[in-house]
Amino acid sequence: MRLESLYVDHFRCIRRCDLQAAPGINCIVGDNASGKTSVLESIYILGRGQSFRQSQLSQAIHHDARALTVRALVENDDLGATHRIGCHITKRETAFKLDNQTTTRRYDLISALPLQHIDPNVHRLLEEGPQHRRHFLDWGVFHVEHAFFPAWRRYRRALKQRNRALRYQRPKHEIVAWDAELVEQGEIVDACRRRYLALVKEQLPENTEALIGEDALVFEYQPGWRGNDGYGAALAATLDQDVKARFTGNGPHRADIRINIAATRARDWVSRGQQKILTAALLLAQAHILNDLRGLKPILLIDDMAAELGQSYRETLAKEIVRSQAQCFITFLDRSLIPRVLSDERVFHVEQGVVSA
Numbered sequence: 243m244r245l246e247s248l249y250v251d252h253f254r255c256i257r258r259c260d261l262q263a264a265p266g267i268n269c270i271v272g273d274n275a276s277g278k279t280s281v282l283e284s285i286y287i288l289g290r291g292q293s294f295r296q297s298q299l300s301q302a303i304h305h306d307a308r309a310l311t312v313r314a315l316v317e318n319d320d321l322g323a324t325h326r327i328g329c330h331i332t333k334r335e336t337a338f339k340l341d342n343q344t345t346t347r348r349y350d351l352i353s354a355l356p357l358q359h360i361d362p363n364v365h366r367l368l369e370e371g372p373q374h375r376r377h378f379l380d381w382g383v384f385h386v387e388h389a390f391f392p393a394w395r396r397y398r399r400a401l402k403q404r405n406r407a408l409r410y411q412r413p414k415h416e417i418v419a420w421d422a423e424l425v426e427q428g429e430i431v432d433a434c435r436r437r438y439l440a441l442v443k444e445q446l447p448e449n450t451e452a453l454i455g456e457d458a459l460v461f462e463y464q465p466g467w468r469g470n471d472g473y474g475a476a477l478a479a480t481l482d483q484d485v486k487a488r489f490t491g492n493g494p495h496r497a498d499i500r501i502n503i504a505a506t507r508a509r510d511w512v513s514r515g516q517q518k519i520l521t522a523a524l525l526l527a528q529a530h531i532l533n534d535l536r537g538l539k540p541i542l543l544i545d546d547m548a549a550e551l552g553q554s555y556r557e558t559l560a561k562e563i564v565r566s567q568a569q570c571f572i573t574f575l576d577r578s579l580i581p582r583v584l585s586d587e588r589v590f591h592v593e594q595g596v597v598s599a
């Protein structure tokens with residue numbers, strides 16, 4: 243994937259920006275609060291339909307304006323296809339357009355503009371709750387396993403209904419009426435995740451050895467239920483528990499992956515800088531898998547790449563980024579922080595919301 247051009251109008255502190263991106267590495271340099279993260283955020287919104295700042299999209303409208311616009315021309319080199327993706331956001335409405343078709347489905351955006359985001363909080367993947375790891379896993383599964391998304395959607399729908407029945411303390415037959423659908427779709431979701439994780443495991447050594455050394459990295463997949471008799475048996479066995487708790491406590495919506503290095507949980511063993519580099523390696527491994535299997539190179543958005551990394555880690559990570567051959571947008575506080583291997587690439591400067599080449 244290649245973002246050829248990006249047009250931004252009244253997005254946070256950026257009044258207007260019209261940039262032609264390089265096919266490879268694009269470095270974005272500027273002081274604190276100049277608007278670097280906002281540039282990445284605007285691209286992210288086009289590819290995900292939501293922000294990574296976890297705020298309402300309308301909050302991104304420049305405070306002097308009534309609406310914001312972001313547009314991009316995206317080239318899919320492998321298919322020879324070009325997409326125009328745009329969004330227009332007012333206080334009341336959010337509209338996305340894909341090739342002149344209005345769309346509200348995040349599915350369409352994610353498919354048209356696959357992107358990975360690595361920010362200074364990327365270590366959350368190791369440190370915090372399972373939802374971050376599920377999100378990491380499912381992004382890759384979504385792109386590689388076609389059966390995943392429809393099954394996940396149906397699973398979520400059935401789960402919602404079952405939870406509603408539990409919440410309102412409906413009779414048991416109304417609760418278990420959802421179980422067959424939950425089990426059927428849940429097992430497809432589970433199988434897709436397992437297959438995908440096996441690919442990540444295969445891909446990882448190549449990515450991580452250069453970054454964290456040769457200690458074996460072990461994934462322990464937890465499907466979201468206990469026991470070896472399948473999801474159906476686990477669901478039946480925990481019915482009384484669910485009735486008491488008034489929600490479904492087991493299932494693929496509770497899946498997790500434990501990431502261990504030499505039998506110790508990664509988050510307990512590695513330094514903060516290593517955590518960052520390890521998580522970056524996981525995300526880069528996903529990018530390689532997507533390329534190998536689908537011929538798709540996701541665009542990488544890397545915010546404040548130098549944060550928490552000394553020079554040697556920065557150089558190592560930069561080499562891995564170059565090896566991924568993906569188009570990247572990488573922000574730096576200062577030009578001197580750009581690793582040597584990236585120093586010949588295109589640099590944009592951001593100053594008080596103005597982006598210049």
Ligand SMILES: Nc1ncnc2c1ncn2[C@@H]1O[C@H](COP(=O)(O)OP(=O)(O)OP(=O)(O)O)[C@@H](O)[C@H]1O
Pocket residue numbers: 253254255256272273274275276277278279280281301302303304305306575
């Ligand atoms: N809706 C908005 N309207 C105008 N300005 C906004 C809006 N939302 C956020 N800002 C401002 O935009 C500025 C730039 O934010 P951004 O996070 O992009 O900076 P940055 O260059 O990434 O900074 P840092 O290096 O500290 O991460 C901030 O000062 C923020 O207060």
Ligand SMILES: [Mg+2]
Pocket residue numbers: 278279280545546
């Ligand atoms: Mg920032």
